[in-house]
Amino acid sequence: MLGTLQDGGSPHMGCEKLCCSEPKPQDFVSSLGVVGNEKSFIFDATPDVVSQTNFLKSQAAENTLEVFLTHAHMGHYTGLMHLGREASNAQATAVYVMPKMRLFLEQNGPWSQLVTLKNITLKPLVANQSVVLEKYLKVTPIKVPHRDEYSETVGFIIQGKNKKALYIPDIDKWSKWSVAIYELIKTVDYAFLDGTFYADGELPRPMSEVPHPFVKETVELLKSLPFEDREKVYFIHLNHTNPARNPDFQGRLENKKLGFHFAKFGQSFEL
Numbered sequence: 001m002l003g004t005l006q007d008g009g010s011p012h013m014g015c016e017k018l019c020c021s022e023p024k025p026q027d028f029v030s031s032l033g034v035v036g037n038e039k040s041f042i043f044d045a046t047p048d049v050v051s052q053t054n055f056l057k058s059q060a061a062e063n064t065l066e067v068f069l070t071h072a073h074m075g076h077y078t079g080l081m082h083l084g085r086e087a088s089n090a091q092a093t094a095v096y097v098m099p100k101m102r103l104f105l106e107q108n109g110p111w112s113q114l115v116t117l118k119n120i121t122l123k124p125l126v127a128n129q130s131v132v133l134e135k136y137l138k139v140t141p142i143k144v145p146h147r148d149e150y151s152e153t154v155g156f157i158i159q160g161k162n163k164k165a166l167y168i169p170d171i172d173k174w175s176k177w178s179v180a181i182y183e184l185i186k187t188v189d190y191a192f193l194d195g196t197f198y199a200d201g202e203l204p205r206p207m208s209e210v211p212h213p214f215v216k217e218t219v220e221l222l223k224s225l226p227f228e229d230r231e232k233v234y235f236i237h238l239n240h241t242n243p244a245r246n247p248d249f250q251g252r253l254e255n256k257k258l259g260f261h262f263a264k265f266g267q268s269f270e271l
Contacts, residue, residue: 005030008075010245019245020240036060041133043070046079049082053065066096069101070170170194195236195237219258
């Protein structure tokens, strides 16, 4: 686990409240790292990508790094800037993208410069079609409903030799998706799910402008699952306002009793 926060991170720009008054070390924007036998993979290139990739390299120093992107919102792709000639001047780093995401990067600067200078090589993804990365590692993109101003949005199923992980950092509402999340959870071993907001009323503006499944909604939807399935769920992508960032928050403690988790930086999971 390379990060657990919403795109704006913490401290959040313009926030003078207690939630941003005491920055925590390694409090990074949501991202997963996967260490294979020969390569490492990062899911989402966040604004914190330098610290995140440094940590990932400490787990697999000799591995080549490749990138998977979920969509074109600021917390999920802007870390690509560090692959450019102003920074690491990467050489053909593989970046796996859906069709609209590919066009967005190819047709808009400064990202298009990464393509033309061959700092990155765009690798096409197709919804529901698996990409085999290594002998015991494959990834499958699944489209989810979200505010797709610039690209489509996907989550990923990451399958190792023995286990599967589901990664969905952003989705509008579970009810808008044609897939039943409670059924999908039964088919995986870990489910890293959008937990941006804990409940309605968390922002001083209409929360319909930034729809996400509230943690309370997700818990209500999944609480009828067997305990062993609820234990698979790790909430990620927490907004700076989310009270569940506090490990002593009563709602977080109650959800923990039900089996649900809130992910932490540096947690590792065997695939």
